[in-house]
Amino acid sequence: MAALDQAETPDADTREIGDVLLRVDRISLYFGGVRALNNISFEVREHEILAIIGPNGAGKSSMLNVINGFYHPQEGTITYRGKTRSRMRPYQAAAQGIARTFQNIALFKGMSTLDNIMTGRLLKMHQPFWMQALYWGPAQREEIEHRKFCEEIIDFLEIQHIRKTPVGRLPYGLQKRVELGRALAAQPTLLLLDEPMAGMNVEEKEDMCRFILDINEEFGTTIALIEHDMGVVMDISDRVVVLDYGRKLADGPPDSVRSDPAVVSAYLGVGHD
Amino acid sequence: MFYREAGQFKVSYAADQAIFPIRQDQIGMAMILAVAYVVMPVAGSEYWLETIMIPFLVFSLAAIGLNILTGYAGQLSLGTGAFMACGAFAAYKLTTAFPDLNIIVALLLSGVAAAAVGIVFGLPSLRIKGFYLAVATLAAQFFLIWLFAKVPWFTNYSASGVISAPPRAVVGELYVTGVHATPQARYLFCLTLVAVLALLAKNMVRSSIGRQWMAIRDMDIAAEIIGIRPLRTKLSAFAISSFYCGVAGALWAFFYTGTVEPGAFDINRSFQILYMIIIGGLGSILGAFLGAGFIVLLPIVLSRLPLMLGLPISTATISHIEVMVFGTLIVFFLIVEPHGLARLWRIFKEKLRLWPFPY
Numbered sequence: 320m321a322a323l324d325q326a327e328t329p330d331a332d333t334r335e336i337g338d339v340l341l342r343v344d345r346i347s348l349y350f351g352g353v354r355a356l357n358n359i360s361f362e363v364r365e366h367e368i369l370a371i372i373g374p375n376g377a378g379k380s381s382m383l384n385v386i387n388g389f390y391h392p393q394e395g396t397i398t399y400r401g402k403t404r405s406r407m408r409p410y411q412a413a414a415q416g417i418a419r420t421f422q423n424i425a426l427f428k429g430m431s432t433l434d435n436i437m438t439g440r441l442l443k444m445h446q447p448f449w450m451q452a453l454y455w456g457p458a459q460r461e462e463i464e465h466r467k468f469c470e471e472i473i474d475f476l477e478i479q480h481i482r483k484t485p486v487g488r489l490p491y492g493l494q495k496r497v498e499l500g501r502a503l504a505a506q507p508t509l510l511l512l513d514e515p516m517a518g519m520n521v522e523e524k525e526d527m528c529r530f531i532l533d534i535n536e537e538f539g540t541t542i543a544l545i546e547h548d549m550g551v552v553m554d555i556s557d558r559v560v561v562l563d564y565g566r567k568l569a570d571g572p573p574d575s576v577r578s579d580p581a582v583v584s585a586y587l588g589v590g591h592d
Numbered sequence: 593m594f595y596r597e598a599g600q601f602k603v604s605y606a607a608d609q610a611i612f613p614i615r616q617d618q619i620g621m622a623m624i625l626a627v628a629y630v631v632m633p634v635a636g637s638e639y640w641l642e643t644i645m646i647p648f649l650v651f652s653l654a655a656i657g658l659n660i661l662t663g664y665a666g667q668l669s670l671g672t673g674a675f676m677a678c679g680a681f682a683a684y685k686l687t688t689a690f691p692d693l694n695i696i697v698a699l700l701l702s703g704v705a706a707a708a709v710g711i712v713f714g715l716p717s718l719r720i721k722g723f724y725l726a727v728a729t730l731a732a733q734f735f736l737i738w739l740f741a742k743v744p745w746f747t748n749y750s751a752s753g754v755i756s757a758p759p760r761a762v763v764g765e766l767y768v769t770g771v772h773a774t775p776q777a778r779y780l781f782c783l784t785l786v787a788v789l790a791l792l793a794k795n796m797v798r799s800s801i802g803r804q805w806m807a808i809r810d811m812d813i814a815a816e817i818i819g820i821r822p823l824r825t826k827l828s829a830f831a832i833s834s835f836y837c838g839v840a841g842a843l844w845a846f847f848y849t850g851t852v853e854p855g856a857f858d859i860n861r862s863f864q865i866l867y868m869i870i871i872g873g874l875g876s877i878l879g880a881f882l883g884a885g886f887i888v889l890l891p892i893v894l895s896r897l898p899l900m901l902g903l904p905i906s907t908a909t910i911s912h913i914e915v916m917v918f919g920t921l922i923v924f925f926l927i928v929e930p931h932g933l934a935r936l937w938r939i940f941k942e943k944l945r946l947w948p949f950p951y
Contacts, residue, residue, distance in 0.1 A: 409816045425811050441804060448799075451799035453795065
């Protein structure tokens, strides 16, 4: 499996920020009379960590939902890997290498940690169902091969001890980690993380930051994340996009965004005169 | 003390992914198979084999079918009876149209026919969920039974509408259906077919296709976002579930009652099988067997208990008490363990691992 080898031998220079991977161009999204996104444009470059921040209701999650095909914007175009995409379904985005996690955990509660991560790998599994029913020869080999890959993810995320535990029984922080594992199992090119650190304590946040940075550095995965913890955002991201009321306020490196007067006013509520 | 995996180390993923990874379970399963294959045909009376074991096996197969659809893929269905009828009538048409067709091939093809019908009636599942889907499958239940009763082509223009299954042999003179077939031959044929199909079902639910079904059941939005195509996955569940129900229907007609009639597959049959998987355990192949055993065996035990205890109760009273006790037990089990007998069995095993210590 060439795909497996690729992940096992990380390139040393994957951290070089490359070309534009995803370009969002003048996207507008309405829900009835509500403008969730208003003429938003930004770019995600290869191998970078892009943070999308903004107050509640700014349209951050809607933006992620647009990127992975869950919402269909009324105006604007999305260009992914040089191809402008037409209206598409989420599973097509997954096939193109876009994986994501959710703000409120969306794990498969009835399944074990291992099964959840194995499910994330299903696009790489090609045996027909009758071979799976016989569970013999190629089907069993495929199952074991992907089990090995998933065990590597389990090692990476340090969740060996909960491998066979049904995820419904796990504490919140671990569930978040399993969900990250499920997204990683697909070996995504672009990983969308919706508030990966929401509701975590300091230690869990530190772990999660470490995982995100490691994923970015070792696998060269491009990451777009939404986060409210400004300390985390300013520390780990290469670039920050700020949204407010569906409009883009700022876009740039963390330091310039931090001192942008529009951002400061949106966050701190400085009075306009 | 007896049931502990201590000292049984797994050195390969293949061993860790086995259906029965623990040696005690392997021994237990081997013993159950030995009883089923050797003790039952030798020691079991004709009555025991024909009216208890064969219907138990047929119901188990139908319950596996419904469990794939409802327990694993999360699509509620009330059309089980109709899909069984499809299998029964397809088997009848196939065996009468092609008398030389081997009975095994005929049974599998009738499963395929039921699967095709299942796909058609599964199409609404993309748009509607839960109880609403159950109502849509109810349409299949009433329409198909009506169709089989009204169109004389299905019964080969028989005047009475009730037709008997033709005698067929597996090889040579070894008859498994019709008047020549011995109960032992019929029982062993059913047992083998059900055991093989149950193994295949277990393999499917522990492979990629089973994980796709469970993903759709647990969180359909997340499933779609990791690349599962909802319609295709739901239809595959409908097809495979209907295949199992179809084969079960054909077994019912050919091996249990010996007659093919639409009335045997009415809405009550669908509910009966739904009860089996709810009591046995949704999302468990073992649960299908436990549920079928509970529903088939318990009424028989209840009706015989007063006689065995020597209580002077009239037969009419016994049958009333039987219904009341049966209903009470179902309610009791659902309150004590809503996840069914399979979950009770798992809890029992977890406790047994630690016994005699509480934790």
